[in-house]
Amino acid sequence: MKEAFKLGLVINPFAGLGGQAALKGSDGLAHEALAMGIEPRAHERVRQALERIEPWRERLRLFCAPGAMGEDLLASMGFDYEVVGELSTAETTAADTERMVRLLQECDLDLLLFAGGDGTARDVCNSIQPGQLALGIPAGVKIHSGVYAVNPRAAGELVALLLQGELVRLGEAEVRDIDEDAFRQGSVRTRHYGELSVPEEGRFVQQVKQGGREQETLVLDDVAAWLQELQDDVDGWIFGPGSTNLGLLEAMGLQGTLLGVDVVRNGELILADATEAQLWELVSQGAWRILVTAIGGQGHILGRGNQQISPRVLEAVGLDNLFVVATKTKLRTLQGRPFLVDTGDADLDQRLTGLRRVLSGYREEMLYPVSWKAEAE
Template identity: 60%
Template sequence: MARFHLGLIINPLAGLGGPAGLKGSDGVAAQAIALGSQPRAALRTRVALECLLPLRERVQFLTFAGDMGEDLLADMCFDYRVLGHSAQGTSSAADTRAAVEALQQAGVALILFAGGDGTARDVCAAARDGQPVLGIPAGVKIQSGVYAISPRAAGELTARLIEGGLVRLSSGEVRDIDESALREGRVTARWYGELTVPQEGGYVQQVKQGGVESEELVLGDLADWLQDSWEADVRYIFGPGSTLHGLAQNLNLQTTLLGVDVIENGQVIARDVTEAQLFELVAEHPARLLVTAIGGQGHIIGRGNQQISPRVLRAIGLEHLRVVATKRKLGTLDGRPLLVDSGDVQLDDAFPDVVKVWAGYKEELLYPVGK
């Protein structure tokens, strides 16, 4: 089974100022230690990672050296790779930002980071738009909406993602209080940006009756979202399957149920195309690919849509692939991953550990991919 790649960043100085009554830890770590405070970020992270111990064989961590992650992972006997180390020997904000950049470059499915609002600011400064991250609360003050409610909750949510449970993406605010002002009795908070964070995604979204998700309503919602977000002069490739055919019908587009169709500027420009025709249409033109799970095994590539060949996928770019599926459809997989079988092993290996699934109006889920 392919490994699930997780990023881990620990700010070892997070939380030091709390026991010392210093109203935070920014710039006062040495003072806090002199007053008897002990590092607690690694202990908080350990609680989160204990939830992943039953899944240890399915996970590989990517992290930074020493107390930024390596020491804890080695002690807990997780498989891990070290991508770098702190520049000064003592972790700094610059090291956190460098770690985020390195983890993104390595293509991790999720970045776990332990710290407080200052750490969240550093993560926000380096994280790409849409990169999933999740905070393990270890700081003195937690104003930002990018942290789980507890270390255990962070671990349980991550385990849910690895096991194929439904995990939706949300936008969380990064906020921080001016600690110097706080120590003078003044509360001054600032907004620093937003990060993409996972949250538990229930199995029920649109309800028609009896608490059961209505495919008809979901497809209507998805059509509204797509119509609101069409990119001008970009070609949208609709793969085969009843989900995408129903989506097209809600957009008043005449597509084929079992074929691959191309839409541009709200109009069907090619129906039931061959692989050669599709490659010609996307080779020198920006495109977005929409696919759904085909067959009972959950294949998104390689079953019933061979027109979407390796060269077509490379021309479009894997970053422009979106899976469209209702929560009910994902639920029928019973936690099994979505599958890719393009016929090109190197390309299959390049697929991310998780893909974004459109499951409702402005609702994206993260779901694992098997290769």
């Protein structure tokens, strides 16, 4: 049985009210729009998205904000869900959105789904943790931010791809908002507020058809170029064994070992075929990242041929600093089966279970599931 996909939901129930009222937005004007008889439509927009994922609801573990911010809609649709937090009043505010986003992230979400407009995206951006995957369901008057799906149905279809274990590219998208007061005076002024990590539509099959077979050496050159750009961010990189990582090192002009663990700092190979004790001594100080690859066709990323990368080494480096590199061709050989982990520490294996980012090209990442056990046929 597959691990449940943890999906969080938060809705701005007043999003879009200012549109039909010709108020050029809803920020601070929800009461005025309601007084004009405008009916809230945010729930209907989210319903359209959720209808697309209903066939896979058994794979979901849903967490939501209370009341009109999520709970009411999920209850009406018959979903199983867990509510986080409480609302002090029925009249929700931007502060409620920010607080709910913080609480939902404590549930270790695979994806945060939120509904609103650019103002809501700003609230999410203010509270989200680096690296937390998020996606917006467009429900507001103005949508200048790139973190929203093109429509609610597209948002649902994108979540459905994740639930089915399809390859979905990740990207960083801008959160922008417009000055509503200036807009109401006929002036369009947008401002960049930040970025969110978002899933993008998976076009894996289409790309293969257009470009022919993926050339692994070219992909490794691309990933190597990206890794070299990232080297300034950390003290160094620990490369696990395997032909993919060896190819990366060679693309960086370094002579690594096929079956050993190699350590790179400042663009130079400082340790070849390292032991666990040597790695432990290194990671006890400074910031490090670990890069492993999957055994082709089998899928193990930890516990097969790389036991030097032990549980204590992984814990010292931090699970957020564990990266997987795999070409899309290699991912296809797994036929949807998850990456496997067998570190020897059952608790650690459980914490590694879930979706993990996979480096698959130059500044290109994919999401792929990791499990401590092989999935049932």
